[in-house]
């Protein structure tokens with residue numbers, strides 16, 4: 001990731017203002033009626049053209065640098081998707097295409113945002129990614145959620161995706177409680193129906209037997225009702241992991257027990273929240289790639305068994321319209 005010091009400084013100032021504004025609205029939740037009232041007032045002030053889409057979700061991330069694209073690509077390049085996610089919002093500020101979004105004027109942002117909305121595509125930001133390890137680094141989940149929620153509102157996006165990749169914290173058993181606090185605060189500031197809130201765990205974190213404090217099964221049992229869906233990363237977990245329809249859908253390997261799609265739902269996670277995430281090309285991940293045509297057959301199989309959550313891909317521009325048209329061809333074909 002390339003640092004641009006000057007814009008980072010400006011950005012840091014903006015974040016400060018945003019966090020300050022959010023502090024004025026947000027404050028304590030649950031037991032504090034004032035906090036809720038302030039949120040009600042705020043949602044009347046900001047005209048809401050947001051709504052949470054319903055499954056199937058066809059989700060594409062965008063972290064890569066693309067010449068001539070600042071923030072989000074032309075909407076005509078992402079036909080076939082209904083959610084597009086700019087990456088990443090980091091602890092130290094917006095980066096890559098999330099930073100690009102802040103570099104547009106507010107008029108440019110609102111024009112692009114309207115074009116996406118008219119095409120039925122929600123525009124979100126993703127936070128953390130592989131660069132941040134917020135739990136291991138000692139970041140406070142409540143204040144960080146406040147800062148990020150303020151950013152989402154300041155820059156007028158439809159929601160936030162939590163691409164938490166603090167592997168050490170799952171090993172240590174500290175990730176679960178951190179994520180529960182973070183998610184609860186985010187959701188209180190970005191209410192359901194007005195904003196989308198997703199998480200993007202790697203599939204093994206749903207294994208019920210591997211994590212001291214329960215992994216994502218525990219996160220889901222505590223705050224799953226606050227999370228709209230999971231962009232599950234079925235990749236980067238070993239060369240033969242999740243690479244056949246049987247291993248992706250029905251039975252994962254003994255390396256990552258009970259982390260195939262239907263095994264995760266059998267362990268209590270809503271099936272309609274489990275979006276299948278895959279890399280666009282072999283170059284977009286270290287492992288886990290399936291060709292779009294093979295993936296299409298898995299999607300068709302899963303649909304036949306009552307699943308409708310959808311597909312996520314990492315990342316634009318390697319997956320464009322033809323990638324998603326192929327993946328959807330046997331299940332939810334893109335109408336031309």
Ligand SMILES: *[C@@H]1O[C@H](CO)[C@@H](O)[C@H](O)[C@H]1NC(C)=O
Pocket residue numbers: 245246249250301
């Ligand atoms: C998964 O299991 C179901 C139910 O037993 C079966 O019908 C389906 O063919 C299996 N899918 C794969 C890809 O093995």
